[in-house]
Amino acid sequence: xxxxxxxxxGMVAVTVALHAGGLAGLLSSLTAARAAPPAGLWxxxxxxxxxxxxxxxxxxxxISVWALFFVWQRCLPDAESAFYFSGVTYTTLGYGxxxxxxxxxxxxxxxxxxxxxMCGLSAGVFFAVVNRAFTSQWxxxxxxxxxxxxx
Numbered sequence: 001x002x003x004x005x006x007x008x009x010g011m012v013a014v015t016v017a018l019h020a021g022g023l024a025g026l027l028s029s030l031t032a033a034r035a036a037p038p039a040g041l042w043x044x045x046x047x048x049x050x051x052x053x054x055x056x057x058x059x060x061x062x063i064s065v066w067a068l069f070f071v072w073q074r075c076l077p078d079a080e081s082a083f084y085f086s087g088v089t090y091t092t093l094g095y096g097x098x099x100x101x102x103x104x105x106x107x108x109x110x111x112x113x114x115x116x117x118m119c120g121l122s123a124g125v126f127f128a129v130v131n132r133a134f135t136s137q138w139x140x141x142x143x144x145x146x147x148x149x150x151x
Contacts, residue, residue, distance in 0.1 A: 004103060008110040011069060015062045019118045022058035023125055026051065030129070044133045051129050055122045062118060063090045066111050075104045090115035 030051075038047050067079070067086035076082045076098060085098045089111045100108055 001103075001106070004106050007069070007073075008107050011066060011107070012110065012114050014065055015114050015118060018062050018065065019058060019121060022054070022061070023121070026054050026058075026125070038133060047133060048126075048130065051126060055126065059090070059115075059118065059122070062115075063087050066090060070100070070104075070107075073104065075100050075107075086111065091119075092116060 038044050063086045064083065066089075067083040070076050070082040070086060071079050076085055081098055085100075087093075088095050088098075089108050092112045092115060094112070099105070
């Protein structure tokens with residue numbers, strides 16, 4: 001059991017590191033443009049689609065790392081099962097049609113907890129992007145109204 005917990009701690013660390021790196025890359029690319037946030041419905045929508053794609057790609061990478069660990073440890077019968085199990089577990093969907101062998105069972109809930117945390121972190125980033133886009137739009141609209149009221 002101690003070995004499983006040590007592997008789990010390592011997998012959590014790898015997952016968090018991948019997520020941090022992915023978010024750093026995403027935020028860096030968003031700030032590197034040094035442009036004003038997008039204006040208009042379609043520009044904001046396109047920004048949110050790109051951010052969502054990036055976040056999903058980061059999560060897919062993390063799911064893949066867990067799946068590769070399960071393949072490496074022969075926890076599941078084949079790679080397809082490992083990727084399916086990892087995706088269902090990470091997202092906390094949890095069908096229960098596949099389970100890990102007894103020595104590795106604790107990794108399931110630990111992967112699920114890690115997935116919850118990483119999805120929460122992604123939701124926070126997504127909210128920050130939405131907030132920035134709409135706050136900027138609000139400020140632009142209200143500055144115009146403020147300057148016309150001052151006259």
